[in-house]
Amino acid sequence: MKILARFLLIICSWAGTAHADEVVVYTSLDQVFSEPVLQAFERRTGIKVKAVYDVEASKTTGLVNRLIAEKSHPNADVFWNSEIGRTLILKRMGVLSPYVSPSSTAIPARFKDVDGYWTGFAARARVLIVNTQLVDNSETPKSIFDLTQSKWHGKVVMGYPLFGTTSTHVAALFALLGEDKAKNYLSDMYKNGVQIVDGNSVSRDMVVAGSEAIGFTDTDDVYSAIKAKKNVAMVYPDQDGIGSLLIPNTVSLISNAPHLDAGRQLIDYLLSEEVESALAFSESMQIPLREHVKKPEYVPSLSSLHTMNLDYQSIADRMESAFIFSRQLFSR
């Protein structure tokens, strides 16, 4: 009878629709990192958080597609994106609504949308993961451009440039170098036998396993491998050149969100120093965008890094041409 009662209870709860004291958030940050933050918000405010997490299988773009498909009748209130490129596309497609959070005051202007459609916080960086058993310390490449050299032929792995942060990285190169130079660079990488895999985690796993010597990935992926005591090192590339690409998390309010007030409260919380600090101390190793936020020593400060000097909007502007070129070049 107890089981039956539980069944009935669950059916009733399934049939329920949105309530005023809840907030729906779609997030592409790994669940292991985002869930504790959302639970803390729930405990603090009493607002129930209903989350949809992205899955690696959908290449961190599944939620964006869903938000676009749901545009006429949104279900989500907040989109917490672990990167920025897709947020800019959503802004362009009219999925987002402006909201300038009081928590964002101390966040540098370059990480905020001028119209308030998105705000950046806690960033990751695009880095190289290097297998220390296969690559001698003296030979470790300092720049992504070194990887076109013949000595790295067939030894480099990269995620498919149509998905995830790899696509943002490629679009950033298009924006920073100009289309011709970026295309030449990618073509040289292709000629040098760069291995294209499904995502950053596969890049990391292949380098960890020694199948490849060097991989393009993000700081959180490398840090998880270092923490697991694998023989790998993290390289922030181009510190003497174009700089490393910094990819902040972005948070946005959804246009016509069903729970506007709760959505704003969640955004205020996500942009708080407390959350930036928690993400810095978590295994995702996020870099706080505010200098005075508490962080562990192994997380570099923003000022200690030479980052790519570009306007994030220019990444969105180059995304389509970068997609088309990458698709032609890397389609197998």
Added chain:
Amino acid sequence: MLIPKWLTITAWFIFLGAVYWPISRLIFDAIDPNTFLINSGISGNFFLSENQYSLLGRSVKLAAGATGLALVIGVPYAFFVQRIRIWGRWVFQSLYLFPLLIPPYMQTIVWSEIFAHEGWLNRIIMRLHIANSPFDIHNLMGAVFVLAFSYFPFITLLVESGLKNLDSGYEEMALLHGNWFKSLFFVTLPMIAPQVIAGGIFVFIFSIIDFGVPDLLRVKVYPVEIFIEYSAMYNERAAIMLAVPLLLLNSLLIAAGLWVMKDKSFINFSRSQKPFFLIKTGAGNIVAICYCSLIILISVVVPIICLVYMTGDLHSLEKAWIASANSIEFSLLLSIFAALAVVSVAFILAYSLTKTTGKLKLILDYLTQLPFAVPPILLGIGLIKVWNQPVTDWVYGSPTILIVGYLAHLIPFAIRVIYSGLQQIPSAFEEAGLLASNHWWSVQGIVILPMLGSSLLVAFVVVFSLSLADLGTSLLIMPAGSETIPIVIYNYLHYGATSLVAAFCLMLLFFQYSIWFGLTRLYKRVNVSGLT
């Protein structure tokens, strides 16, 4: 007609609403309303690019390879358990369905640990200085291997049914004029050819639309192109148009399968009154035992042992349980409700099919099987378009949308199984039931359903297992605040937590098997033995 018209109409309404409404909506959206011409969105023309042709070719190769290998595994297996009096025959008859409980992505995880470039086997070989990493599963052959061992039970199930239905008199006569070899090749195999072909078609379609296995094994296939158009280029119309060749191919194959089978029963769960054995003793028995044991070893024993090894210790299991208890409960309940819904609707549809004749029957039969052809990602998009409306929030905003999705995706198999069961019930039984009661539900409850027990049970278990393992459909329509266990597994897989992933898989298998075992025991206890 024993089932009232209103109930039949309702069932067809649900079926069409779940399957054809989302698909029709997608097709209408892909048509330019101004010109009524289909706009391909692929460089402005209908033709695939060279790369896309190449990917389509690779997908066909993958599906053909998986089908070929599944036939090599499944047909002899069915023959051995039906036509050779082997020791432990009932064990082999039960165990071959077990791989259906192990989802293909789980098989991929396991075999990647063993056969990857840096996998266990290569490490052992390298330690012995025999060769330098001779195996690598991350290629087309690896995907063929995994898909074949995941789907061969469908072939064995159909071929076994064919052998049960076969009039053994023909084989006995052939034996009088020659040996068992001649009887097998000139009588048995030609007569079960329709089941072999139909089984092969099932495996081909499952393999060609599969996204998970090639994705995990880094093999680029055609469904990835559809995914790219939708997920990277945000071009829904192009995604739909790219799916057309796949839809056409699958639709033709489904039509061919139905044509080959005609009125034959796809699946037969009856026990033969007196099993007919072509070979009773001798070397044939040893070969059969070795062969069946090898297949079970590869498809069931090795994956489970590997998962146990990968889990490491009880602590991982405990950790996995803490991390996923809610998702497991949610997934189990969802799959039970989905299986109940699918089997209920499928029963009424299958029943109405048995009462239909002529061309209408052919059309309806085809319509019920066509959903097999639809890639899950397209179904997901269609479901969002149709159900994400203010008036249907109670569906879209709750796990009910997942039940609708599973129904749309899995009902063809349930209809096929139940229809086959209904075909084996003589109409005289129903007429006798009518003499005893005027009420349709009494006749169904007392006469039809008990006799259909084994078909309903298999349909339930298969739908339950496939729902529990589903990722493709649920990925796009998962309601906020809910999470199924395959999604948890994929998340942890990305995070590199191998021991937790293995622990999740083991728990999933345990619950699946417990429910299967429990239902089978319950079925036997109420002494419903199907047609004998």
